[in-house]
Amino acid sequence: GQSLEQPSEVTAVEGAIVQINCTYQTSGFYGLSWYQQHDGGAPTFLSYNALDGLEETGRFSSFLSRSDSYGYLLLQELQMKDSASYFCADSGSARQLTFGSGTQLTVLP
Amino acid sequence: DAGVIQSPRHEVTEMGQEVTLRCKPISGHDYLFWYRQTMMRGLELLIYFNNNVPIDDSGMPEDRFSAKMPNASFSTLKIQPSEPRDSAVYFCASSLDRTGYNEQFFGPGTRLTVL
Numbered sequence: 001g002q003s004l005e006q007p008s009e010v011t012a013v014e015g016a017i018v019q020i021n022c023t024y025q026t027s028g029f030y031g032l033s034w035y036q037q038h039d040g041g042a043p044t045f046l047s048y049n050a051l052d053g054l055e056e057t058g059r060f061s062s063f064l065s066r067s068d069s070y071g072y073l074l075l076q077e078l079q080m081k082d083s084a085s086y087f088c089a090d091s092g093s094a095r096q097l098t099f100g101s102g103t104q105l106t107v108l109p
Numbered sequence: 110d111a112g113v114i115q116s117p118r119h120e121v122t123e124m125g126q127e128v129t130l131r132c133k134p135i136s137g138h139d140y141l142f143w144y145r146q147t148m149m150r151g152l153e154l155l156i157y158f159n160n161n162v163p164i165d166d167s168g169m170p171e172d173r174f175s176a177k178m179p180n181a182s183f184s185t186l187k188i189q190p191s192e193p194r195d196s197a198v199y200f201c202a203s204s205l206d207r208t209g210y211n212e213q214f215f216g217p218g219t220r221l222t223v224l
Contacts, residue, residue, distance in 0.1 A: 030211070031211060033211060033212075042215040042217050043152070043200070043215050044215065045213060045214070048210060048211050050209050050210070050211075087152065095140050095157075095204055095206065095213075096142065096165065097154065097213060098154065099151060099152040099153075100151075102151060102152075
């Protein structure tokens with residue numbers, strides 16, 4: 001089976017940096033994805049790590065360590081609009097995703 | 110491109126009725142996924158297709174659920190008969206097969222309420 005663990009809630013202030021961790025236990029791991037979902041909206045893709053290391057996309061970065069079965073999403077220069085749920089997801093052999101339970105990020109003024 | 114299109118956006122029905130959810134993937138994408146999201150169970154993969162062929166339907170809750178993809182631009186998810194516990198947001202997503210990369214594009218979802 002596959003399972004992913006991430007914190008249920010994180011709170012930070014505008015302008016701060018926040019890290020959302022994700023640990024996974026899967027068979028046939030191919031890569032770790034991150035998705036953002038605003039209330040009432042659809043999940044939107046943020047990043048995908050197939051290899052160990054850091055991927056940077058603007059204010060967001062994602063990290064993967066296969067040996068530790070661990071990854072994180074780093075959000076810098078937080079803005080109010082970053083308040084949302086963030087999901088890590090692992091990819092199976094045929095692109096299917098298994099999602100974690102999500103982390104609700106609240107950004108305070 | 111308009112993105113993934115789902116209809117209806119909202120559906121309210123009574124227990125026992127048949128419900129059909131529709132999805133049009135992004136043109137050229139060769140994978141299509143159906144997910145269900147609830148507070149209790151989170152985002153769950155129900156079934157996915159590759160080049161219109163169902164690959165894995167192990168996430169389909171029971172025989173009341175069925176999905177089809179008659180061509181590359183259309184898929185349906187049917188629930189018959191519907192039950193209150195089927196109330197959820199159903200998302201369709203599509204993706205392109207690219208080595209070393211996996212980005213899924215989600216539709217806006219169908220919010221289903223079964224009374």
